Amino acid sequence: xxxxxFNLKSVIxxxxxxxxxxxxxxxxxxxxxxxxxIASYPPKVFPANPTLDNYVSAFRTAPITRFVLNSTVMxxxxxxxxxxxxxxxxxxxxxxxxxxxxxxxxxxxATMMIPGExxxxxxxxxxxxxxxxxxxxxxxxxxxxxxxxVFLMRQQFLTVPKEFKEAAIMxxxxxxxxxxxxxxxxxxxxxxxxxxxxFITTWNQYLWPLLITNSATMRTVQIGISMLSFxxxxxxxxxxxxxxxxxxxxxLIFIVGQKRMIGGMMAGSVKG
Amino acid sequence: MQKVIQRPLEGAPxxxxxxxxxxKVIQRPLEVAPxxxxxxxxxxxxxxxxxxxxxxxxxxxxxxxxxxxxxxxxxxxTGNFKKMVGLKNFIMIFSRKDxxxxxxxxxxxxxxxxxxxxxxxxxxxxxxxxxxxxxxRLVETMFSLPMAIASASAALVWGLIYxxxxxxxxxxxxxxxxxxxxxNFAMFSVALVxxxxxxxxxxxxxxxxxxxxxxxxxxxxxxxxANGWRKFFHITLPMxxxxxxxxxxxxxxxxxxxxxxxxxxxxxxxxxxxxxxxYDIYLEAFMNYRFGSACAESLILFAMMxxxxxxxxxxxxxxxxxx
Numbered sequence: 065x066x067x068x069x070f071n072l073k074s075v076i077x078x079x080x081x082x083x084x085x086x087x088x089x090x091x092x093x094x095x096x097x098x099x100x101x102i103a104s105y106p107p108k109v110f111p112a113n114p115t116l117d118n119y120v121s122a123f124r125t126a127p128i129t130r131f132v133l134n135s136t137v138m139x140x141x142x143x144x145x146x147x148x149x150x151x152x153x154x155x156x157x158x159x160x161x162x163x164x165x166x167x168x169x170x171x172x173x174a175t176m177m178i179p180g181e182x183x184x185x186x187x188x189x190x191x192x193x194x195x196x197x198x199x200x201x202x203x204x205x206x207x208x209x210x211x212x213x214v215f216l217m218r219q220q221f222l223t224v225p226k227e228f229k230e231a232a233i234m235x236x237x238x239x240x241x242x243x244x245x246x247x248x249x250x251x252x253x254x255x256x257x258x259x260x261x262x263f264i265t266t267w268n269q270y271l272w273p274l275l276i277t278n279s280a281t282m283r284t285v286q287i288g289i290s291m292l293s294f295x296x297x298x299x300x301x302x303x304x305x306x307x308x309x310x311x312x313x314x315x316l317i318f319i320v321g322q323k324r325m326i327g328g329m330m331a332g333s334v335k336g
Numbered sequence: 337m338q339k340v341i342q343r344p345l346e347g348a349p350x351x352x353x354x355x356x357x358x359x360k361v362i363q364r365p366l367e368v369a370p371x372x373x374x375x376x377x378x379x380x381x382x383x384x385x386x387x388x389x390x391x392x393x394x395x396x397x398x399x400x401x402x403x404x405x406x407x408x409x410x411x412x413x414t415g416n417f418k419k420m421v422g423l424k425n426f427i428m429i430f431s432r433k434d435x436x437x438x439x440x441x442x443x444x445x446x447x448x449x450x451x452x453x454x455x456x457x458x459x460x461x462x463x464x465x466x467x468x469x470x471x472x473r474l475v476e477t478m479f480s481l482p483m484a485i486a487s488a489s490a491a492l493v494w495g496l497i498y499x500x501x502x503x504x505x506x507x508x509x510x511x512x513x514x515x516x517x518x519x520n521f522a523m524f525s526v527a528l529v530x531x532x533x534x535x536x537x538x539x540x541x542x543x544x545x546x547x548x549x550x551x552x553x554x555x556x557x558x559x560x561x562a563n564g565w566r567k568f569f570h571i572t573l574p575m576x577x578x579x580x581x582x583x584x585x586x587x588x589x590x591x592x593x594x595x596x597x598x599x600x601x602x603x604x605x606x607x608x609x610x611x612x613x614x615y616d617i618y619l620e621a622f623m624n625y626r627f628g629s630a631c632a633e634s635l636i637l638f639a640m641m642x643x644x645x646x647x648x649x650x651x652x653x654x655x656x657x658x659x
Contacts, residue, residue: 070470077468080460081478084535088481090504091493107507145391153388160381168385175396179593179641181614182634185621186399186406189415209391239380268486270596275622286488290600293492300496307492311485318484319477322540 088311095119095304102301118301119309122292125302128309130281131288136313137200138273138284139266142207146262147255150213155243157214158221159229176211180271188275198282203273207266213258220254221247253324260321267314285310407632413625425632434608441523442592442612442640448527449534449591454584456531457538462572464539465546476543483536487529487596494529495601516602519609526610529597534590538583545579546572577656585648592641613637 082089094102096114122128156162157169187206196202224247232242248255273284283291289306292298318325407425410418429435460479468475482490497505498515506512515525549572557567573580595614598604604611604619611619613633621630 074469074471074475077464077475078471078478080463081475084532085478085481087490087493087497087532088485090497094496103502105502107502107504109504149388149391152384156381156384160384162378162381165381168389171397172388172392175392177642177645178396178400179589179634179638181593181617182403182631182638183396183399185617185627185630185634186402187395188621189402189627190399192415205391206395208395209388211392214388264484268484268488270486270488270599271618286486286596290488290492290596293495293600300499300502303492304496307489311489314484314486315481318481322477322480 091304091307094301095308097301099299099301102299118299118305121299122302122305122309125295125298126288126292126306127280128285128288128306131283131285132310132313134200134282135267135285135310138203138269139263141200141204142266143259143262145204145208146210146213147259149209150217150258151243151248151251151255153209153214154217154221155239155247157218159239172211172214174211184271184275187272191276197276198278200282202276203282203284206272210262213262216254216258217251220251224250256321257325260317260325263317264314403631403634406628407635409628411627415625415627421628425629426636429629429632429636434611437608438611438613438616441608441610442614445523445527445530445594445610445612446588446591448523449530449594450584450587453531453534453538453587454580457535457583458542458580460535460539461542461546464543476540480536480540482532482534483540485533487533487594488600490529490533491597491600494525494532494597498525498601517606519606522602522606522609526594526598526601529601530591530594533597534587538587541579541583542576545576548579549575574657581648581652581656585645588644588648589641592637613640 090109093109093111095118096111096116097108098113098115098117101108101112153172157165183206191197191202191205194202196205228246228250229242232246237246268286269284270286270290273287277283277287280288289303289310292303292306406417408422409420410425412418464472464476464479495516497503500506500512500514500517503515505515513521515521553571553575554567557571562570593614594612595618598610598612598615599618602610604615614637617630617633617637620626620633
């Protein structure tokens, strides 16, 4: 194999890449500038003498660790629930034939066509009347299952040779054991694709947590941070520091899991 | 599945016997299974479905029905049903003076995002399709990064970029524009943020699509003397049409639902210059507490999205080639 050398295309690629991630780099840079420097004209792109003051002030002004904790609990519970409900449902669709199978499958897929806005008001009213405003359960409930997840896991299970199950059953394996000890382990790529996608989507949720959380202790990262921008007298440096702080977890997960997530989603969405 | 097959063999109708005769050999051990477990197995698929169905029924279907119901009703400020009013909510919405503007804003906003996001995404994907020496992985990650960023977070950063005094936008362009408060620019500015948010995902999906095009097809086209544009329109585009179709569909649906960036950047303003349907639904429900009319509006949005989806699927049959 040729060993391609760094060339003009590499340079153009890097420049384009830097342009695209410019807003993120800009935020990072601003977060390291002292307030007077941000406000000075002309606007600066690079911090002359970087300081972490903005981070100190961000963590002092807003309970950012609490926001991160809330979002982590929410994202992890929605993630586990979706992986579980999707896999179980997909198992039924792939390994059983039963009355109403096609109808139920289409009915699940059809939920993708219902826009969030058409159900979010009713879900809000339901959650409110169940006294679940401002609670983790309220944050969690509407997202316990997803049609995309069911579809993704179904596509995955279809690729697992049927002989696996036949052999396992012959050896006296029950459905439950087959599911946990054989099927799920061999389906790890799809499971992690779904898990990563689900985590990032939940971490980035805005409208639902905005509606149902009221107290500062229940706010999720996106709500908490955007409230900083509506607060009076807060410097841009502080806001950008908050932005960077809550971006780190999702970016890390994205960079680590990107390949896997794309592969899994493509298999589910296009080839299906 | 196997369990269903073995028993009826004795009395099964002739037609079905043919297919069932073959697996019989493998199935033998199953015959030992007690009758009880077989009965249980008839219920098994439903048990596997139960958790998912619980969520779909309680948090998708039930609320959707409730939304339909509420759109024909008035409620009190906490959302409790007061009385049925028939089509009055819909009539009120369509007689509002600002409603045509809101609809128009929505219909302008969607193509303002989908077209650039698609063209730029495809251009980036074609650029990265053949390996970029040394830095391939890094460049791909940079191109796709906006995908991981929330609309709300992105809005904070772009809000600073757009700041008329200390923002970098005016300085870089040597302009003096009030990007978010000037009715001529506000929609453009919000759309740009949304394009940016969408670009990463479009890039990565289209790149995966392009990489799936078999190399020999491209080579034989080159030998046949096809030039760049011909190759693009006659081979590349048809070959990735399933991916393109998916990306367009998904972009349209998500542009209709853009919310976070609008709320943080402009709150639908100045005036109602950036008020799209989703934002108006939010205002009606959670600022004005008119849940009936908000539900009616969300059904109008649903109808618009459904219409566009149906048109698209119609088009799919003609324009999309599945290998």
